[in-house]
Amino acid sequence: MTFARPRVVVTGLGVVSPLGADLGTTLSALAERRTAIRELTLFDARGFAQTLAAEVPDFDVRPFFRTPKALKTADRRARFAVAAAAQALVHAGLTEDGREELGVILGTAGGDLRFPDLLHGLRRASTTDPLDLPHFASQILSGTNPLWLILCLPNMVSAHVGIQTGAQGPNNTLMGDEAAGLAAIGEAALVLESGEARAMLAGGAESPVHAHSWASLQQQNPGLPFPVPGEGAGIFLLELEASARARGARILATLLGAGTAADGDAARAEERAVRTALDRAGLKDAETTRVPRLSDRIGHLFAAAGPVALALATAGAAPGAHILASAASISGMSSAIVLGLPGKEP
Amino acid sequence: MRELSPQDRETVLVIVADTLSKERDQLAPHASLVDDLGAESIDILDLAFRLEAAFGVTIDEREIWVAAEGLGPSSSPEALAAGLERMKTRMPGFDWERFPKNPKRSDFARLVTVQSIVDTVARVLPEDRTSPS
Structure with a gap:
């Protein structure tokens, strides 16, 4: 005997990317084929083999912070996360009510x-x-x-999002480089299925454009110009389908499947995560569209890469499409998410 | 008691305002950092650090906590009672009903005022930089 799992849907998207500090600006910039990769400005990178980055352009984060004093303990990734989370809540039309049943799970790296x-x-x-x-x-x-x-501290990112959005439900942080953001979306779905929360803010946030990150990337790639890092945040508002329908929310996509896997061989881990997600969705690979990774335009966003790419794809996909995003970190952790977009209205 | 020069006093006030994300003119001298200006314990540490950097001095954060009328956890009951009475006349806007009758160490942070921060800096600065009050 099996129990039917409650369905989880996407009702809000929030994106802060090097191409723009919100979803609309980023989509327009992508449509214009723009790139955000240029000489970095956030620190003096002379002496490193990489001096390019995709930095998020300056924008005013203060409107997203209920308590301005919190800004002094919020680094760039926390600011991007708070802004993206606030955008996702507005996008979803979620009111201030019920924030004790709103949770947060975000992927990020060490700061x-x-x-x-x-x-x-x-x-x-x-x-x-x-x-x-x-x-x-x-x-x-x-x-x-x-x-x-x-x-x-990496968990301050989820903490700031919880405090500034008033989300008082489960609050957690996943660390696992590239894989962490999509894995956070899968974990958030599990929280919703368990009944512990009614809505979850989930995704990833990163700002690796600093000397510490450059030093670690340089060590991994001795003497070579490592792939161009970028910064940003991609956050989904996920809800139980029943709650979303009950409040008359617009459903942007249904979470059809999620998978994670670990393997010493990152490619093999990713393949297995994808297979798990597809099996849960009851779909074949050929029935899905792979979400483009966009790193040639917005740099490598690490834990934010999957959620940002998936959010942009969700906003731009055709009705009825099945989209698949996957990611793997060099440690061999991997994650995959399959979303189904609503079909055309009859 | 020593007193800061008007310029040093202004520097302290600007640092307090920045630390607490307030405007400089929101700082009444007898406003409580915790109860009126929203300071948390980490802000007291942050404030001590910023004042140290600006004035080139060392400030033990306990100095700030006990800066309110020189009261502290080791004050005698008589000194405590007398000091609290002085505070009550100087801080009429403070909600004394909210202040416990037998204060714990952490309660003293609530008695730290903008003026007591100014006084703390005056106490730790070299004498040739301050004047007698």
């Missing part, structure tokens, strides 16, 4: 370790060996910006 903040403390102790740990603990740490830690 910027903020070398200048650490160096500030180290510089205070220039006559002492900075590797003297007891000295570091007793003297140097007190010279470090007290906001340093909460600016770089």
Whole structure:
């Protein structure tokens, strides 16, 4: 005997991308075949083998923050996530009611370790060996910006989204590079199916354009210009179909299948995640359209890559289409999502 | 008691305003950082750090917590009662009903005012940079 799983639908999309700080601007820029990849401006990258990036253009995030003071503990990825989440809620027409049943699951990477903040403390102790740990603990740490830690913690991204949108349901963070964003959408669907929440904000947010990330990417690609990183956030508002229909929401897509897999061989892991998602959707590969990854236009968005590409594809797909997005990280974690768009109205 | 120069006082007020995302003219001298200006414990740490950087001094954040009339967790009951009475006359707008009769250490953060921050900086600055009040 099997139990029918409650259906999960997409009712809102929020995108902050290097091509624009909202879904509409990004779609227009894509239609005009624009690229956002150019010489980076956020830090001095001379000395690294890569000096290009796809940066999100400046935009005013303050309207998205209920408490302006929170901005000082919100780094770029948290700001993008809050903006994208707010857009998804507006897009879905979700009112302020019921926010205790609204949850958040986002994929992101470790944040910027903020070398200048650490160096500030180290510089205070220039006559002492900075590797003297007891000295570091007793003297140097007190010279470090007290906001340093909460600016770089990965779970602060979901926390800021929860606080600024008033979402008081389950709140979680997935770390797993490229795979994390789509995996967050699959996890959010499980939360909805379990009845723990009525609606979930799910997706990914990244801002890897900083010295710490450049250092780690350079180590992975010694002496080579590594793939151009980009920044942004893609967030879906997912709801149980019954709740969405009950409030008369416009249904943008139905979540037909989700899959995750891990394997030492990333390509094999991705293949298995895709197969799982397709099996759950009851579809064959040929019956779906692969979501384009867009990294040649908006850079590598890591955990945000899958959700941003999937959100843009959802907004642009033909009625009745089945779209498939997948991602794999170098650690071998992978994830896939299949969405079905509503057919033409009879 | 030492007093800051008008210029240093202004620097402190601008830092307090920035730290709490407030406008400079929203800061009444006897406004409570916690109850009136929305400060959380992390903001007190942030404030101490910013003041240290701006004035080149070291400020133990406990200095700020006990800065309200020099009261602190180790104050004698008599000093505490007398100090709280002084605070009540200086902070008539403060909701004293909300303040516990037997304050815990963390409660003292609620008595930190804009003026007590100014006084803390005056206390830790070298004497030649301040004047007697």
